[in-house]
Amino acid sequence: VWECPPSLLPLPGVCRLLSSVMSGTESHTDREEDYRFLHSMLMEKKLHLLFKIHERLKRFEKRSPIPVQEHAASLASDLAEELIYQGWRDEAKELVSLFSKPHFKSLLSVHDAVAQRDFEPTLPPVPDDVLEEDEDSVKIVSLVKTKEPLGATIKRDKATGAIVVARIMRGGAADKSGLIHEGDELKEVNGVSLENRKPKEILPLLACSQGDITFKIIPASPKEEMSSNKKKLFVRVLFDYDPNEDPSVPCKDAAVSFKRGDILRIVSTEDDTWWQACHYGNSNSRAGLIPSQQLHERWRVALQRPRALFRPRQVKRPGFSISFPAGLRRSFRLGRKSSWVREAARSRRWSAGVHGSFRPPTYIEVIPYHRDPKERHRLVVLAGPSGVGVNELKRRLLISDPDRYGVTVPYTTREKRRQENEGVDYHFVSVHMFEEAILNHRFIDYGRYKGHYYGTSLDSVHRVMAEGKVCLLDAHPSKIKHVYTSEFKPYVVFVKPPRIEELRLTRRRAKFICDEEDTNPVRIFSEEDFEDMIDSAETMEKEYGHLFDKVIVNGDIAVAFRELKADLESIEEAEVQWIPAEWICSSPTTARRSCGHLTGWI
Known part of the structure; x- marks a missing residue:
């Protein structure tokens, strides 16, 4: 039988309760470890001290003490x-x-x-000019001013000319008070009438206010809260945004700045043009304004300018991969597009931009993913235009930690050469087997070069992942769709070139390694190569940017490698990773509701 400690003797009711708890658990011999833990916890000295404090407070409360002196500080x-x-x-x-x-x-x-019982706020008296019949329709709200904004935007009603609350920012002081609501009409601020005033004239009144701010308000008609607002919605942003550089933002102080790749929690999508959001993990719970997806798409269309069509050039070049001075093994490539193909792609991209047939998203709905240590690693996809250095980055990652990283072995239908090994350089298969795998959708990427098939199979990805390694896959962005599933959970890194001036400086010694049978197997970059690389990167980013988790500019290969390696390590060590909701859910949330334009911030 559990014996009540002497320190708890003044509390017989607590002792009896704890004794019954301990005696009731003794019968469960199958959970002896849990019993010992509970016993040790209840015997803690700190717990007994808490009981003593509770007892003293109860005794003190029964005495109903009266303060001897109400002005101890001055005394x-x-x-x-x-x-x-x-x-x-x-x-x-x-x-x-x-x-x-x-x-x-x-x-x-x-x-x-x-x-002095001075711990409750004193409500200001109702102004004398408020008539008795209007008392039910007018309320006086007094809020304590702090360093942060009150968290509300205001606008002028075009029909009546009145100043009304257009938006209550979630998590702000006004929202927490529950006293000011959207649609409320502001009549006075600190006794100053707002009649015939513009929103920008009201902001100085608030800025110079000290202590409490008192509002005279005519409440709006109550409206029901939509249940969709209660749903937690997270997005990954696909563009940089600085409200200080945005002339269209209703109020810069009310907006939230962010960088591409940031995770935001969407608090409200009621406004078609300006959503409310806050950064994930930010201790400041106050939401701010961000441009809605619809607004950002309108910007993109407005800024789109027709491009001049280029005349096709009838010049063809062999397939190649980039080589830096240290040298590297030639990676599997399907061959470089001819000039007329590149120009046709430019024409298609211009047409899509002008006519709006292609509109990539600006926000991707994501959900938190907690990787179990027993689960396979996420697939890492490296994408980028030819010549940007994707293969070199992959090679350096593999050398830096061969036990951690692995690469796929491509398939081919050509004959094995004397110095090549099966399963190391290539998987050599028959044309029939290769074409059967194509029909069964087993290839991520494939093509023909000089009469032979070459391709990267899903089976080769599974082999690397089955070894417990991080599989590094080099693929064109258009082929990512084959592995963009919850099975592989790919982490896509897009490698883009720097500005052309830096390309000329950093690639002056870099060379192309062309086909071995070509008369000129090694060729230096040309000005046309730089232009094609930048143009191709722009096309990829516009059309497939919503698939990219990370964008790395490869100006200096050593700097780019360190950034890439550190990023991949941080992803593996992160407690929470963010994956597209479409991998788990059927479709992302797109609920929106219209609201008025915002014009001020208080």
Whole structure:
């Protein structure tokens, strides 16, 4: 039988309760470990001290104490002055020092506030000019001003000319108070009438206010809260946004800035043009304005300018991959597009931009993913235009940690050469087997070169992942769709070239390794190669940017490699990873509701 400690004897009810709990658990011998844990927890000295404090407070409450002095702080100040004049003995010095301590002053201030029952706010009186019949339709709201904004936007009603609350920012002071709502008409601020005033004229009134801010409000008709607002909605943004550079934002102080790849929690999508959101993990729970997906798409269409069509050039070049001075093994490539193919792609992209047939998303709905240590690693896809250095980055990753990273072995139908090994350089298969795998959709990417098939199979990806390694896959963005599933959970890194001036500087020694049978197997970059690389990167980013988790600019290969390696390591070590909701859910949330245009921030 559990015996109540002496420290708990004054609380027989608690002792009886704990004794019954302990005796009830003794019968469960199959959970002896849990019983021991519960016993040790209940025998903790700190728990017993809490019981003692609880007992003392209960006794003190029954006595209903009355404060002896309601102005202890001023009394202590007067006493300190008297001690100074009465002599400067050690005891007096010690007492004066105690009175001057900030914590002691705060304690006396709290004592006086409780003694005077000054811990509840005093509501201001109803103004004299409010008629009795209007008292039910007018309310006076007093809010304590802090360093942060009150969290509301205002606008002028075009029909009546009144100043109304257009938006309550979630998590702000106005939202937390629950006293101000969207649609409320503001009549006065600190006794100053707002009649015939513009929103920009009201902001200085709030800025110069000290302490409490008092509003005279005509409440709007109550409206029901939509259940969709309660759903937690997270998105990954696909563009950079700085409200200080946006002339169309209703109020810069009310907006949220972000960088591509940031995770935002969408709090409200009621407004078709300006959503409310906050950064995930930010301690500041106050939401801010961000451009809606619809608004951003309108911007993109407005900024789109027709491009001049280029004349086709009838020049063909062999397939190649980039090589830096240190040298590298030639990777599998399907061959470089001829000039007329590139120009046709430019024409298609211009047409799509002008006519709006292609509109990639600006926000991707994502959900948190907690990877189990027993699960396979996520597939890492490296994408980028030919010549940007994707293969070199992949090679350096593999060399840096061969036990962690692995690469796929391509398939081919050509004959094995003497120096090549099956399953190391290529998987050599028959034309029949290759074409059967194509029909069964087993290839991520494939093509023909000089009469032979080459391709990357899903089976080769599974082999690397089955070894417990991070599979590094080099693929064109258009082929990512074959692995963009919950099975592989790909982390897509897009490698893009720097500006052409930096390309000329950093690639002046870089060379193409062409086909071995070509008369000129090694060729230096040309100006046309740089232009094609940049143009191809722009096309990829516009058409497939919504698939990219990370964008790395490869100006200096060593810097780009360090950035890539650090990013992949941080992803593996992160407690929470963010994956597209479409991998798990049927479709992302797209609910929107219309609202008025915002014009001010208070």
